[in-house]
Amino acid sequence: MENYEIDNLDKSILHALKENARTPYAELAKRFAVSAGTIHVRVEKMKQAGIIEGTQVSINAKRLGYDVCCFIGINLKHAGDYPGAIARLKEFEEVVEAYYTTGNYSIFIKVMARSIDHLQDVLINKVQTIESIQSTETLISLQNPIQRTVMP
Known part of the structure; x- marks a missing residue:
């Protein structure tokens, strides 16, 4: 899955998760007018492609x-x-x-x-x-x- 091409929905998902990685898939689904299953599948595909490498906590040094x-x-x-x-x-x-x-x-x-x-x-x-x-x-x-x- 190295050559996974992201589309506008993937970009929107990435932007939303970067803003708050704990946003529920159901909330993202409503925001982007797709099913929660679609969000889940897209996130999993981006994980398999190495685009999403995990989630992080931002610490204020x-x-x-x-x-x-x-x-x-x-x-x-x-x-x-x-x-x-x-x-x-x-x-x-x-x-x-x-x-x-x-x-x-x-x-x-x-x-x-x-x-x-x-x-x-x-x-x-x-x-x-x-x-x-x-x-x-x-x-x-x-x-x-x-x-x-x-x-x-």
Whole structure:
């Protein structure tokens, strides 16, 4: 089912579920003038095609006390150090995203910390202790004015 082509009803369902993943199928059926069974079948087809990969709870990091968001560009000593560096970065709960990139950095990570002191601790006692890291550059985020997912 890799080549599943979505239509306007699928797009509408995706938009509605992205807004509130707990919306009952019966409510979606009324909204889109189809049966609840149709909604169920469409959602299952999109799951099988890998378009829908599950449901998630959106957590407000600031409400949990994580006030500092930053991005760290990492240069590795050798390209072959990538798997080991990623394995070590996965150990740190403050690292919430990681990307293997082209350009100035080998790896680009997103880190959430409770404070600047916490961030300093993460940098000195966690990230920079990884032997295969040659250097890092930290960019602190002041604001996140756009945060969305790709929609059809």
